[in-house]
Amino acid sequence: MFNLKVSASVLAIAAVSATAAAARDEIRVVGSSTVFPYSQAVAEQFSNMIGAPSPIVESTGTGGGMQIFCGGIGEQHADMTGASRAMKSGEFELCQTNGVTDITEIYFGSDGLSIAMSRAADFDWDLTLTEIFLALAAQVPVDGAWADNPYTTWNQINPDLPEVSILAYGPPPTSGTRDAFVELAMHAGCEELDFVKDGGFDSDWVSANCSRMRTDGPFVEAGENDNLIVQRLQADANAMGIFGYSFLFENTDTLKAVQIGGVxxxxxxxxxxxxxxxxxLFVYVKNAHRGVIPNLQEFVEEFVSEDAIGFGGYLSERGLVPLADARREQTRDDSINAVTFTME
Incomplete structure (x- = not known):
């Protein structure tokens, strides 16, 4: 949880940091593969509007982006990073250690973690979180004991499901998508197991025993490029892919969603x-670079503009779920005025 406090004005930040970062021409944005298409869309819109060089946007994964972003102050370091989860305490400490002590966190919208398949699949999939856990977890209950996952086909988990091999392409451990999927799908599915409920296991046990994805074939780490997962699904009608809703939204001509609990x-x-x-979904801004890296402040303003993150904005056309009106206005004010945060 973050405690917010208002920083000095943007002009004061620029004056103080003028010697910390040289004025390279392009803004540099790194981070989450899920946030990447949104950052890229804002970069393209921004460049078209002002005629300046388009910001350089790189898909490095949430964890990788944090490492780059927190590397230090100066033109060799990124100005912003996208994240599909909040910054972790260890990442915050890394930033502080390297002099990145004034950061603005921008919560700009929401996203769903989609499980998708090729439209060529002839079965309408609807899975529970427990079925997802039993298919993809490294260890599951087997004959009353916690053991290595024996399931190889979906009908072994539920006889109403097809007799096809379990195969899911998903993000690596450095990805915020992976972190979110483990917490929201794997942990939740594990907690619904009778083995866990009847055994009286608490959240610490679940975190320690239900977080590992299997490594024996049915779950395949496909890297940080979600477009590669889309290509693999298009080539295999029985394979599933795990990625942000925006990628499903952009590929509905060839992909369809797997329902979860009928939704x-x-x-x-x-x-x-x-x-x-x-x-x-978040973007983090290095405030020491505002007013020093050309157009960074203006780029932040475009990122949180109503045209971008509002209902009917160009990011919602790419799958972003906008914030409620009051929360969106708060995000806009905090972002433009360089509000900073500290961790409890």
């Missing part, structure tokens, strides 16, 4: 909370 991911079900696997 399909959509802007409405994610916003309402009916879809059980949803998460907030």
């Amino acid at each position: 399909e991911p959509s802007v409405d079900t994610i916003a309402s909370g009916d879809y059980p696997v949803s998460r907030p």
Whole structure:
């Protein structure tokens, strides 16, 4: 949880930091593969509007982006990083150690973690969180004991499911998507098991025993490029992919969603909370670079503009689920005025 406090004005930040960061021409944004298409869309819109060089946007994963972003102050270091989860305490400490002591956190919208398949699949999939856990976890209950996962086909988990091999492509451990999927899907599915409920196991036990994805074939780490997962699904009608809703939204011509508990991911079900696997999206800004890196302040303002993150904005056209009006206005004010945060 973060305690917010208002920093010095942007002009004061620029004056203080003028010697810390040289004025390279392009803004540099790193981070989450889920946030990447939103950052890229803002970069393209911004460049078209002002005629300046387009910001350089790199998909490094949430964890990788934090490492780059927190590396230090100066033109060799990134100005912003996207994240599909909040910054962790260890990442915050890394930033502080390297002199990145004034950061603005921008919570700009929400996203659902989608499980998708090729439209060529002839079965309408609807899975529970428990079935997802039993298919993809490294260890599950077997004959009353916690053991290595023996399941190889979906019908072994539920006879109503097809007799097809379990195969899911998903993000690596450095990805915020992986972190969110483990917490929101794997932990939740594990907690619903009779083995866990009847055994009286607490959240610490669940975290320690239900977080590992299997490594024997049915779950395949596909890297930080979600487009590669989309390509693999298009080539295999029985394979599933795990990625942010925006990638499903952009590929509905070839992909369809796997329902979870009878609910399909959509802007409405994610916003309402009916879809059980949803998460907030963030961008972090290095305030020492505002007023020093050309156009960074203006780029932040465009990122949180109503045209971008509002209902009907160009990011919602790419799958972003907008914040409620009051929360969106607060995000806009905090972002433009360089509000900083500290960790409890």
